Amino acid sequence: MVDAQRATGKGRIFIDRSSGPAGKPVEPMVVYRMALLMAESFGAAVRVAVQSPAAGTDNFFEDVATNRGATVRVGVAREPLIEWLLLDECLATITESCLRIHPTSFIRVMEKLHVELIEHPHYLEYVCSGEHVFDDWVELLQQIRADATRKEETRILINVLGLLQPIDNMMRYRLGLLVGEKIGASLKVAALNPADEVNHFWETVAHNRGSNVQAGSDRDALVTWLLEPT
CATH class of the missing domain: 3.40.50 (Rossmann fold)
Incomplete structure (x- = not known):
């Protein structure tokens, strides 16, 4: 190290x-x-x-x-x-x-991505803040899979409002591939982004690989989508 x-x-x-x-x-x-x-x-x-x-x-x-x-x-x-x-x-x-x-x-x-898990009645929320590199997201998705299995929960909200730098398009593409590979259709995943950073790129990439995801800046709308019957 x-x-x-x-x-x-x-x-x-x-x-x-x-x-x-x-x-x-x-x-x-x-x-x-x-x-x-x-x-x-x-x-x-x-x-x-x-x-x-x-x-x-x-x-x-x-x-x-x-x-x-x-x-x-x-x-x-x-x-x-x-x-x-x-x-x-x-x-x-x-x-x-x-x-x-x-x-x-x-x-x-760089300091690692800081993640706080909040357990809501019908979904898990991961509040992300600080610096980040791609490996942090790999670790986070692994943790989400483990938590979802242990807690028998299939609805996930990833809150990235606290990141210190935006996620660029290359990383969005790689994240879309990663979500498709690691999550697939097994979980319903919503990503809460700052309004000026929502471009749906990673969402499209993940959708094309079978994932059930949605990105946006309206928390209430994302939670409503998460709680809809699948």
Whole structure:
């Protein structure tokens, strides 16, 4: 596990690769995948500076991540990077040795998704808040399946009003696939979203794979739908 501390409430991270082994550059495909993963997980919410042992491949990382909305800067000199991050903020430092152990694990320096389960008379509600990455949703769906079986409940409300960053369309697509695979038609699932983030994309993907789901911003309407006889 990466030994890193999340910048408290500020979202600024420093990745120190300057002590990495000489003559062993990271493969371009690995760099590309790491950049995509960072952009998907952090977006513009977290500012990330990377101190590299040399220019070259890491510029590719910066270009890919930046073009997908991440706030990233790569350089050889430490001081300009620190100035860019703002020196008076609490920084998380991730060493090159950690990246060698698990090249993508630095993404997990984010706090995990916080989930509160509320048991209503005829449905279960999962109130989600904070930061999130795709693995958090995988874990949540596994937990929902287990809870539904144990409590003999088939109606689920997932409340995502408290997320700190929106769910982008790529993640919506992956979530639709995941719901279709893990939930299928066994549960009736409603998702409560902020009004400006409802686009029904994940709902359509999940529907096309046999799931019984509905998304919206009107809580009363979603609960009414959940409680309708199936």
